[in-house]
Amino acid sequence: MAEFLQFCFSGITVGSVYALVALGFTIIYNASDVVNFAQGEFVMIGGMVTVALLAAGVPLPAAALAAVGIGALIGVLLHRLAIEPARGASPVALIIITIGASIFIRGVAQVVFDKQFHKLPAFSGDTPFDLLGASILPQSLWVLGGAAAIVIGLHAGFDRTIVGKAVAATAANRLAACLVGINTKSMMTLSFALAGAIGAIAGILVTPITLTSYSVGTLLALKGFAAAMLGGIGNPLGAVMGGLLLGLIEAFAAGYLSSSYKDGIAFIVILFILLAIPSGLIGKRSVERV
């Protein structure tokens, strides 16, 4: 039982990070139909910028805030300088652009920072506490709490504020949003900024547990994409569910089956789920128009 709980908890912690990456994917996909393979780089930027500022003597909260700002700024730049100029290109061409962007961002990070692995101090100590026999790091609670706060905040923001409703309208139907006077281009930029900020927050929260380096983005983008597809692309709730489920599958596969094959087992489960439900857990059933 203690073991089961332990795997559950570590699965949900990692899953929260996947969920945040998948959420970033979903926000950008909904706003602009772009599958953004640079999403993992935002996580890397969040961790690396905080580490660098902290080393320069900036206190942790200020460093973290600055890192989130830089994540959002990179999101804006990605949209304005790379995605917007290629508007109207085919989806696969846009994917290649985001892959180019992720190579570029990784390259810049490698020059500005370094190629080493870095750690952040845990926000409230490294002493694990006991919960029904499972030992839990306080930082895990930060990750869970942070992810939950973001999900709730986003939900409220999209539902309650004018700007949030404008972003949601842009995602639902770009032309109709234009017609009611919403500046859809700004809303898209805002979506990219939001995705960048969310990615950076995920990076800051998880770095005390998993370490960070300039190259952590690729695998996270891959996992986040898998989580978003598992939930059904374009669905924020699906992205969160997909992320948590992916984290849990990996944790249980690593714990009970084989740690070297945990990623592989996760992908096999995803394959079977998609074959059973071809549009993800709660994706829209699509009908092809002729």
Place this chain on the structure above:
Amino acid sequence: MLALQAPNRSVTLALLCAVIAVLAMVFPSGYYYRVAALVWISAIAAIGLNILMGYAGQVSLGHAGFLGIGAYSVAIGPARFGLNPWLCILIGMLLSTGLAWLVGRPILRLKGHYLAIATLGFGFLTALVLANETRWTGGPDGMAVARLSVAGVRLTSSVAWYWISGTLLVLASAVALNLYDSATGRALRALQASEIAAATSGIDVARHKLWAFIIAAAYASIAGSALAFFDGFITPDAAGFLRSIELVAMVVVGGIGSTVGSIVGAGLLVTLPQLLTVFVEYEQVALGFIIMLVMIFFRRGIVPSAQRFIVRRWS
């Protein structure tokens, strides 16, 4: 429309042969032959992937998996089972096409990004198995590959492989170009435009998609075998996600749907990192920047964009 304006296939193939022959005359050192051989080999895999992506319109983000199977077949067969290396090329093809048939049947029912994640999963699994089954594959460090011999002569020089891979590339292009205008090629292009319209016209959509997947797997497998023999060493990275992405980038950057485009894309993506090593630590920055620029300014890919430009200029 573009097909009409594109030069016909014998002209294309003659030009390709001419390029391969002329380059061989001007190359000053073995290094150039080596890079060019790598371009030809990558181009073979890209041409195959283009049949799946460009003709049939199906994405694969795990195609390097088949490259890995081709490569490890010629590495493992002779080393662990004492099999003839030539036979192993064939075994690799059988394994790749067999696996493509087995995996393709269920996953090709998925569409768009869902197919992308399914193929990505396949490639990821293949690379994972190659990295973990250390007994057979040597694990993440890779394994040595016994060189291929012809009439008692071991093929190790870059010049020899330049000609071998060049010949293979011409053959691969000839098959792909012929396929484009064949009944199967037309069926594939039809289902790319609209699956429902294609099905209504009596095309067996599922079967044709599967064929495109199998053909693409065979191309990748041959490229993988050639790569393993040429390098004399192979690691699981050959089957990895980044390699799969690189193959997709070759097809898209060169121009999706265009066989010549796949060769141009392979040329760009293989030679670029070699050229950019002069920037030392800025290599990745420059690579990412150039990929973005090319896709923004030639959004259809280099070859189709260039064709349109020329056609507009001269008509």
